[in-house]
Ligand code: SF4
Ligand code: SF4
Ligand code: SF4
Ligand code: FES
């Protein structure tokens with residue numbers, strides 16, 4: 152790669168060709184303010200706060216969208232530049248409502264931070280904050296266009312990264328607002344509820360639907376037995392809300408915090424991930440042996456199943472009918488656990504803590520989510536909401552001792568924990584499928600080929616002479632290529648390119664979920680991912696079929712994997728849906 | 734993939750042939766929307782969805798374009814179309830008052846159509862007759878130096894015609 156030499160504020164810089172002024176400056180310890188730019192996205196260069204002076208250029212240039220050139224001399228900070236930036240900020244603030252104190256992003260807002268850094272005290276422009284109603288139609292996220300600074304991130308995320316095109320800029324100039332097209336609510340639009348728009352929004356214009364009040368009410372209600380579960384990706388990210396480095400594994404402290412919040416039983420979604428693997432792994436082995444359509448496609452990501460039902464309904468038969476871990480734990484709590492513990496399932500409130508906004512949608516997505524005779528999961532809250540609850544309760548998270556989760560739906564293997572990252576479900580399934588096919592355990596359980604941030608990862612796995620072709624895709628927009636490949640082969644009647652496909656809607660998998668602490672970049676995703684793999688490496692048991700609590704649940708309650716009882720409780724179905732509801 | 738369930742076809746065979754001809758060419762979306770508006774006087778919602786499907790473009794992109802250009806209309810205009818200029822000169826000379834008066838007389842707001850389908854009001858940008866500000870057009874006929882008192886009479890001229 153060719154290197155470019157240039158100068159930033161008199162400091163010599165040498166960076167690879169194509170590096171932006173913004174990134175080059177970061178390398179020499181200079182922070183140029185930004186608002187519309189996000190590392191995951193192409194520069195949209197909408198806001199103008201990142202302007203810098205470049206020697207020989209008559210006008211100031213936008214550092215986020217300008218690559219450094221050889222010999223370029225850049226000045227990032229002088230009184231004139233700072234004044235321009237201040238004016239940009241004042242103009243943005245003049246159209247922004249002032250109710251920061253009631254805003255979900257207060258204390259964690261990129262606009263607030265800029266305003267604080269620039270020491271803005273009053274605005275010399277006429278205040279013209281628009282009045283646009285909120286869109287609260289989905290169970291997952293809320294659009295509050297009044298707070299929108301028109302940075303363009305959500306539209307780029309929804310269109311370019313996720314390929315959903317639910318959101319678009321409607322109108323132009325001053326009247327521009329972000330919204331679904333064609334006068335529909337978000338719920339009636341193609342939106343798949345991934346929440347990636349909310350994760351990327353710099354301000355409080357898109358945020359998770361807050362269900363914490365309902366959870367507090369259940370905890371307070373005397374006659375409720377409130378059960379909680381935490382998803383794999385929560386444990387490696389929740390610390391970020393309390394000053395830890397991303398990726399720090401905080402399972403034990405999180406259990407303790409949940410207990411102190413007043414939950415009556417603490418379970419772990421990782422246990423249910425092991426259960427999902429037994430069902431889905433068995434399903435794969437069955438289909439691979441010729442009984443049922445291939446490729447088998449994973450279905451534990453509800454944004455992905457929603458996408459498929461809308462954009463690729465010709466793949467419905469390929470979906471694993473196994474429910475997601477969240478749902479499996481819900482139904483097992485209100486049946487098996489209720490029975491064993493002698494609790495009336497009608498009095499159980501089941502709460503899940505997920506990295507995900509889509510899980511709020513999943514809990515009522517179809518009749519099968521009521522398999523226990525009740526709504527299997529009552530409330531699904533995000534990592535961000537749990538962090539808020541912990542703070543509200545005055546719990547000093549870092550000072551907490553570790554504790555264990557409760558038996559009988561808690562113990563997990565390393566295979567369960569890696570569900571939180573892209574490739575993890577595939578890897579966990581392969582560990583058990585290998586055993587189911589060969590009746591032998593793998594010597595080495597790691598499958599490097601499915602790990603990492605490549606958008607689509609493919610491999611051919613050797614199962615004692617039999618070749619299993621697999622593909623793993625993450626970040627919704629990347630799945631299209633895989634779908635097209637399979638369609639093409641089908642059309643031509645050729646050999647299928649893959650037997651088994653894993654898809655997760657979010658970049659990096661659930662560790663990068665739409666409900667995780669704000670500010671995820673690839674660096675942060677890498678740290679969270681490392682945390683997940685470390686949790687796996689530290690586990691004594693690394694394969695779902697070794698989990699004694701899973702073995703017990705089949706012995707005592709479920710019978711055979713894919714058996715009748717398992718089918719009633721642990722499987723679901725899919726149906727074609729139109730992109731627009733009206 | 735179904736964009737929207739259970740709708741009758743709106744696009745005429747001629748428009749469909751037009752789309753076929755333009756498919757894959759640069760700038761086709763604007764051309765097609767232009768053609769649709771020529772046919773219906775606006776871009777009906779169902780037509781926009783059919784264009785999306787025919788061109789393989791997300792509905793959101795189509796609406797992005799329709800709402801970006803003032804030229805495109807999303808609702809059926811009245812049989813008589815009142816366009817009040819809100820360019821700088823007209824704005825300074827009371828353009829807004831004319832709009833307010835129209836709204837009062839017709840009982841409908843900007844960009845809406847009276848119940849009987851007779852009149853619609855829209856605001857437009859400078860139409861190049863700044864010397865006559867404030868200006869409005871009714872079915873393309875220009876009225877200059879209009880004051881609010883004249884509004885009712887101008888409208889009456891077109892009523893039932
Ligand atoms: S939740 Fe996902 S699909 Fe829905 S608008 Fe946001 S980015 Fe688009
Ligand atoms: S909603 Fe948020 S991400 Fe989307 S344009 Fe507005 S400020 Fe940017
Ligand atoms: S990848 Fe994970 S966090 Fe993202 S939508 Fe799917 S299940 Fe939710
Ligand atoms: S951050 Fe560069 S223009 Fe917005």
Ligand code: FES
Pocket residue numbers: 818819820821822823824858859860861862863864866868
């Ligand atoms: S401003 Fe109205 S005609 Fe020019």
